[in-house]
Amino acid sequence: MSSYNIETKCIQSGYEPGNGEARVLPIYQSTTFKYASSEHMGKLFDLEESGYFYTRLANPTNDAVAGKICDLEGGVAAMLTSSGQAANFYAIMNIAEVGDHIVCASSLYGGTYNLFAHTLRKMGVEATFVDPHCTEEELDEAFGENTRAVFGETIANPALVVLDLEKFAKAAHRHGVPFIVDNTFATPINCRPFEWGADIVTHSTTKYMDGHATCVGGAIVDSGKFDWTANAKKFPGLTEPDETYHGIVYTEKFGAMAYIMKATAQLMRDLGSIQSPQNAFLLNIGLETLHLRMPRHCENAVKAAEYLKGHEKVAWVSCPALPGDSQYELAKKYMPDGTCGVITFGLKGGRDAAVRMMDSLKMIAIVTHVADARSCVLHPASHTHRQMNEQELREAGVQPDLIRFSVGIENSEDIIADLKQALEQV
Ligand SMILES: *Cc1c(COP(=O)(O)O)cnc(C)c1O
Numbered sequence: 095m096s097s098y099n100i101e102t103k104c105i106q107s108g109y110e111p112g113n114g115e116a117r118v119l120p121i122y123q124s125t126t127f128k129y130a131s132s133e134h135m136g137k138l139f140d141l142e143e144s145g146y147f148y149t150r151l152a153n154p155t156n157d158a159v160a161g162k163i164c165d166l167e168g169g170v171a172a173m174l175t176s177s178g179q180a181a182n183f184y185a186i187m188n189i190a191e192v193g194d195h196i197v198c199a200s201s202l203y204g205g206t207y208n209l210f211a212h213t214l215r216k217m218g219v220e221a222t223f224v225d226p227h228c229t230e231e232e233l234d235e236a237f238g239e240n241t242r243a244v245f246g247e248t249i250a251n252p253a254l255v256v257l258d259l260e261k262f263a264k265a266a267h268r269h270g271v272p273f274i275v276d277n278t279f280a281t282p283i284n285c286r287p288f289e290w291g292a293d294i295v296t297h298s299t300t301k302y303m304d305g306h307a308t309c310v311g312g313a314i315v316d317s318g319k320f321d322w323t324a325n326a327k328k329f330p331g332l333t334e335p336d337e338t339y340h341g342i343v344y345t346e347k348f349g350a351m352a353y354i355m356k357a358t359a360q361l362m363r364d365l366g367s368i369q370s371p372q373n374a375f376l377l378n379i380g381l382e383t384l385h386l387r388m389p390r391h392c393e394n395a396v397k398a399a400e401y402l403k404g405h406e407k408v409a410w411v412s413c414p415a416l417p418g419d420s421q422y423e424l425a426k427k428y429m430p431d432g433t434c435g436v437i438t439f440g441l442k443g444g445r446d447a448a449v450r451m452m453d454s455l456k457m458i459a460i461v462t463h464v465a466d467a468r469s470c471v472l473h474p475a476s477h478t479h480r481q482m483n484e485q486e487l488r489e490a491g492v493q494p495d496l497i498r499f500s501v502g503i504e505n506s507e508d509i510i511a512d513l514k515q516a517l518e519q520v
Contacts, residue, residue, distance in 0.1 A: 096165055100283060101385040108162030108378070121375045122146075122154045141339055141347070141359060151363060155371035159378045163303070163313045166282040166381075167295050170318030171354035173362070174311060174374055178278060178298020180367035181312030182206050182245075185274050185296050188357045189329055190242040192218030197236045199226040199246035199262065201255035201491045203298075204479040206276065210245070223489065226255050233265045242328060243271050248287060249279040249425075249434055251464065252474050252498040253491025254412050256424035256433070263291025270325040278302070279434040279465065283388040290428065293320040294353065301465030302434070305380040305387055309373035314357060318350030332356055387467065387503055391435025394509060395501040399437045401510045407447070407517050409495070413437040435502070436464055440495035447520045448473055448497050454519035457504070457512045469502035469509050 164172035200223035244266035266273035272293035335341035344352040399413035414425035
């Protein structure tokens with residue numbers, strides 16, 4: 095990890111050109127790499143030597159961008175995936191198998207909820223969802239002998255619940271399992287979960303990291319701190335021989351890098367959700383300005399939240415960075431410099447008024463996206479979360495009237511003017 099400040103890491107980490115090489119990270123638009131001898135290639139396949147041979151397993155462009163994200167989070171190893179969904183799927187399946195169990199904060203992104211509650215269950219991995227504000231005792235009760243991980247989002251999409259990272263980390267470690275945090279909304283600019291006890295961090299890089307809504311992508315970062323061997327019985331995939339690699343033991347061979355090496359060598363090899371080098375290149379350009387964009391997103395979000403809060407047609411506003419918000423104290427502790435650009439609100443006219451207002455917006459667009467430079471809105475109950483029933487919606491912290499507003503980095507006066515004229519139509 096470099097010793098630079100985070101702003102410098104956004105620009106400089108990951109790629110270091112040698113003498114006479116391209117100043118900007120090149121796109122290695124190549125599926126494969128050439129070697130002089132058959133023997134050398136064989137060693138690569140055996141993980142005896144490091145080197146590139148096939149882009150599904152590793153690519154220099156992807157590695158450089160993963161290296162930058164790793165540095166931003168303060169980890170020891172990282173990998174890119176084709177989407178945030180793939181990142182969360184791999185993060186769990188790298189350490190859980192049929193008969194295993196995970197504990198999750200119930201305030202989750204809708205796609206992650208579906209993945210954990212339904213698809214993972216079909217694959218034999220059960221999830222218990224806990225209220226993020228539960229007591230330590232209630233949290234302990236969710237664990238079983240077969241629990242293999244704890245999972246939560248720093249700031250939940252779209253419930254905007256701020257996770258008590260220390261509480262969840264301590265519970266995970268009391269039970270000898272790692273704490274995995276989806277840090278998509280906060281980004282490492284505003285929160286670095288490893289500093290609060292998280293062991294693994296995931297991202298949908300599709301959101302603020304890309305920042306321009308150009309590429310779907312994901313990332314997994316390992317802190318290297320979780321001691322797999324101290325809990326060896328729980329994690330045989332990491333601590334016992336892998337027959338598909340001539341019996342290597344990941345923890346013995348790769349030490350602190352074991353988790354990411356296994357995820358790459360096994361899961362990526364077999365499931366193949368790799369990010370394209372072209373997308374990684376664009377993601378890298380987004381990362382270069384992440385430290386400039388995040389503060390502006392946060393500033394505009396607070397201004398928009400304050401405006402909505404003072405409007406007579408608005409029933410409620412949720413913005414963790416706003417004093418008085420139910421999440422304010424947790425946000426202040428874990429994200430003192432700002433949270434994210436996403437806020438939520440409901441209108442006194444309920445669901446119908448929400449639809450009418452959204453349809454009246456001129457600059458702010460209705461799109462299935464959040465967290466890019468352009469302001470946009472979405473009605474989760476009708477869109478991203480429409481597969482959920484009323485109770486599931488409530489457990490995920492999504493009221494039926496909730497409008498998710500991703501505040502962009504336009505001039506805040508223009509954003510507020512658009513809200514104002516749209517509210518006049520309600
Ligand atoms: C969008 C999102 C995901 C899923 O990421 P994709 O890149 O869309 O696959 C996961 N977690 C959070 C918090 C998200 O916002």
